[in-house]
Amino acid sequence: MKIVSIEPTPSPYSMKINLDEQLADGKTENYKLDDDLSTAPSYILELFNINGVKGIYRVINFIALERNPRVAWEEILPDVRNVLGSREDSSEEFSNAPAAADEHFGEIKVFIQTFRNIPMQVKLEDGESEQRFGLPERFMNATMEASVASDNMLMERKWVEQNPRYGDVDEIGQEIVEELAASYDSERLSMLVKLAAENDLSQEPKTGKKVTLDMLDNPSWKDRYAALDRMDPTIDDLPVLDKALDDEKASIRRLATAYLGMIEEPEVLPFLYKALKDKAVNVRRTAGDCLSDLGFKQAIPEMIHALGDSSRLVRWRAAMYLYEAGDETAVPALKQAMEDPEFEVRMQVKMALARIEGGEEAKGSIWHQMTEATKQK
Template identity: 65%
Template sequence: MRIVSIEPTPSPYSMKINLNESLPNGQTEEYKQNQDLSEAPDYVKKLFAINGVKELYRVIDFIALERNPKVPWEEILPKVKEVLGSDDEGESTEEASSSAEENFGEIKVFIQKFKHIPMQVKVEEDEEEKRFGLDNRFMEAVMEASKDADLLEEREWVEQNPRYGDGNEIGQDVVAEIEASYDQERLNALVKLAMSGDADHEQAAPQEKLTIEALEADDWKERYAALDRMPNPTVEDLPALDKALDDPKMSVRRLATAYLGEIEDKAVLPYIYKALNDKTVTVRRTAGDCLSDLGYTEAIPKMIEALKDSSRIVRWRAAMFLYEYGDETALPALADALEDPEFEVRMQAKMALSRIQGGEEAKGSIWKQMMDMTKEKKK
């Protein structure tokens, strides 16, 4: 088994390692740090002996490798190549940057729920986790709903999309957003559903058409709740979402941006470009994710501009988009990005340059590739 190529993923802490061997159809392998590896394949034991390797998931013909945020890829990848071997032995590894690596700011967010009723928030950052409690009315609702159920058995952690920044601030933001979205009336309805045994997802998440008027409420929590209740967004919702992009509250702008990424129509592009210029890094990064998910090559010029963003996480996202979808027009900007002070940005730019200069066809985001492979397997 040897490495064919290495690709970025939507997380700076995970890499897709493409291999020249495939697992049997339907078979997967998954291992985590500190897990008993006595029965694991030899290559797995060797990979976990590398400082910084945190998790490994192998499916079809690739490995998704996750690292400890405190250990940079420039230290890990050369050793991974030593373990697995590479079809490109002549490729040199970029020297480590002289300054110590700082956290890219990606925070994993989880909400603990019982029958769709939120209980608490957990954020994970640099191998550390922090938990944040909700208002007492949430626990009161949970206790009422669990009278005839096994609370410990049925509660679950539901992972959310990652966020970027300070873990404490993000935890407090998520708590505020949950408390805005779940007023007492909604909690009462969830309790009744839980006790009736009919608490399916659709019933637990009431929907209401988003209006301009709802986004003019004085209290940001009312504006956020109105946005959170909207059905699957369409082109008809663009005027309201545009207004939400001007909201003074970051949580409202971020959620509006995420909704824009669900509208598969090129009419959405000017609005995502607007979010790409937001004053907050989280909103700009979310806009980059949306452009990657949609995959419209019309966004290439905007993502070329984003290579100059003041935030390294946004520059990294731009370089990855250009790896996924970029063409020859991106070459000069990508060449300049090879001088970026951040290793991850330089690495993504180098991968994009190599793909485009080598005449390799753009394959889209890793999620699109995985969906395409799944569809191909089903034929």
């Protein structure tokens, strides 16, 4: 078994290793570093002996390799090549300088623990460790009141994964706690307690209230956020979302950007371009994700421009979009970006150039390709 090629994925902590051997139909291999590996194949043991390798998932003809965020790919990938071998010389350049740990380069996974739709606590995972954040006392009081209706409240608790965030874990945790406190006022929590007492376990209903421009003039950011948070956005809401993009609170601008990505019409593009130039990295990265998910090729010029963003994670997302959807108009900017100081950005830029200059059609995101391959096994 040898490596055919190495590709980035939408997570900076995971790399797709394409192999020249294929697993038998229907077979997969999934291992974590702390698993019992006594029956694992020898190459799995060798890969886990590499400092930084944290997880291995093999399906069809590739491995999704997960790393510890404190160990850079520049240190890991040469050793992976040594273990598996390669059908070609390495096309990637690895720096001899010590690689910096990129603890906040990519996403922070966000989970909210709930009981019958009532939030209980927040959990954040940065790829290596997890941190938990408590909510104001009224959330605990609501949970305890609702628990009377349950035979086993502990068993009913569940972690609900949210969209990822980007940045410092402590800052993100505090931000999410503030957002939940803003969105779940006492009236909303009382309504959830009532539903729990009635054993109504369905999803919480939308308010049905239309968000208006006047609501975004409220002097309290918490009230402005609460108004948006339960919105069911449509194309008719573009004026409201546009105004929200100018809000002084980054949480509101990020939420408005995410809503724009839910409206699958080209009319949202000018507003996402606006968000792509926001002063907050989290908003710009969210805009890049939305543009990638929508896949409109009209966004190519804007994403070319984003290759020069001051944030490495925005540049990385722009390069990935151009790999997924870019055309020959992106080639000059991609060639210039070959000198990017960040390894993940350079690697993604090389992938985009190789696809475009090789005349290959855009295939969509790596995760989409992996999902499709799994379906065909």
